[in-house]
Amino acid sequence: MSKVGSLQILESFSEAMTELAEKVGASVVRVRARGRFGSGVIWSENGYIVTCSHVVGRAGSVEVGLRDGRRLEARVVGHDPYSDMALLKVDQTGLTPVDVGDSESVQVGQLVFAFANPFGKNPSTTSGIVTTAKAMLGWGPGAHENFIVTDAPLNPGYSGGPLVDASGKMIGLNAAYANSRGISIPINSIKTTVNELVNDGRIRVAHLGIATDAITLPTRLASQPNIHQDEGLMIVEVEPESPANKAGLVVGDILITFDKRHITSHNDLRHLLTKEAIGKPTEIGILRAEKLITLSIAPSEDTDQ
Numbered sequence: 202m203s204k205v206g207s208l209q210i211l212e213s214f215s216e217a218m219t220e221l222a223e224k225v226g227a228s229v230v231r232v233r234a235r236g237r238f239g240s241g242v243i244w245s246e247n248g249y250i251v252t253c254s255h256v257v258g259r260a261g262s263v264e265v266g267l268r269d270g271r272r273l274e275a276r277v278v279g280h281d282p283y284s285d286m287a288l289l290k291v292d293q294t295g296l297t298p299v300d301v302g303d304s305e306s307v308q309v310g311q312l313v314f315a316f317a318n319p320f321g322k323n324p325s326t327t328s329g330i331v332t333t334a335k336a337m338l339g340w341g342p343g344a345h346e347n348f349i350v351t352d353a354p355l356n357p358g359y360s361g362g363p364l365v366d367a368s369g370k371m372i373g374l375n376a377a378y379a380n381s382r383g384i385s386i387p388i389n390s391i392k393t394t395v396n397e398l399v400n401d402g403r404i405r406v407a408h409l410g411i412a413t414d415a416i417t418l419p420t421r422l423a424s425q426p427n428i429h430q431d432e433g434l435m436i437v438e439v440e441p442e443s444p445a446n447k448a449g450l451v452v453g454d455i456l457i458t459f460d461k462r463h464i465t466s467h468n469d470l471r472h473l474l475t476k477e478a479i480g481k482p483t484e485i486g487i488l489r490a491e492k493l494i495t496l497s498i499a500p501s502e503d504t505d506q
Contacts, residue, residue, distance in 0.1 A: 416435045
C-alpha cells in the first residue's frame with residue numbers, strides 16, 4: 202500500500218472516531234453526589250439516567266450536569282448494589298439517549314471506547330480492546346460473573362460512564378479499574394436491572410437467612426451417584442426465625458441443590474434467589490453427616506436491598 206493510501210486510511214479512521222465521540226458524548230453526563238463526581242449515561246429521552254451504585258451511594262440529593270451546561274436535580278429511582286448499578290431520574294425531556302447494543306455479541310480483541318464526563322460540558326474518552334468478554338470477579342456472596350474486561354484506561358470519574366463498541370452502541374457500564382484493566386457491567390444486565398427498577402423502584406430478591414462458605418466435597422461424597430458435584434456451600438450461620446431456620450437447616454449442613462439445580466458456588470445460589478422465588482416452597486438438597494437430605498424452604502423477601 203502506498204504512503205498516500207495509508208494516510209487516507211488513518212485520516213478516515215480519525216474522522217470516524219471524532220464522529221463517534223461527538224455522537225456518544227451527547228449522552229454522557231456528570232453525576233455529583235456526596236461531594237464526589239462521577240459519570241452517567243442518558244438512558245431515555247424522558248430523563249432516566251444510568252450510573253454506578255457506588256457513585257451515588259446513599260446520597261439524599263444528586264446533581265446531573267449535561268453537556269450543554271445545565272445542572273439538574275435528580276432523584277434516585279433505585280439501585281442494585283450486587284451489580285453496582287443505579288438509576289436516576291431528572292424532570293427533563295428531549296434528552297439524547299445512548300444507543301444500546303448487545304453484550305452477548307462482545308468478543309475478545311474487539312475495539313472499544315470508554316466515555317466519561319466527570320467535570321461537565323466536555324466528555325472524554327479512552328480506547329482499548331476487550332481482553333475478557335465474560336469474567337468472574339470477586340468472591341463469596343458478592344461475586345459477579347460475566348463482566349467485560351478491557352485494557353481501556355478508566356481515569357478518575359469514569360465510573361458510571363458507557364463502554365461502547367466501534368459503532369457507538371453501549372455494551373457496558375464502566376464500574377472499576379484494577380490491575381491496568383477496565384471492568385464494565387454488561388449492557389444486557391443493565392437492561393434487566395433498569396426494567397426492574399422502573400417497575401418496582403428496587404431489586405427484589407429472595408432471602409434464605411444463612412451465611413455460607415464454599416467448600417470442596419470429599420471425593421467419597423462427590424463421586425456418589427446421587428450427588429454428582431465437587432463443590433457445595435457449607436452453612437456457617439442460620440438467622441433466627443429465618444426461612445432457613447423454619448426449614449430445619451443447621452450450622453454444618455452443606456447445601457448442594459436448590460430447586461433441583463446444583464449449587465457449587467455463592468453465585469449459583471444468588472442467581473436462583475430471584476423475586477420469583479419469594480414465598481415459593483422450594484426443594485433443597487443438603488448433606489448432613491454425609492447423608493443426602495431433602496427439605497422444603499420458602500424464601501422470604503430480602504428487605505435490606
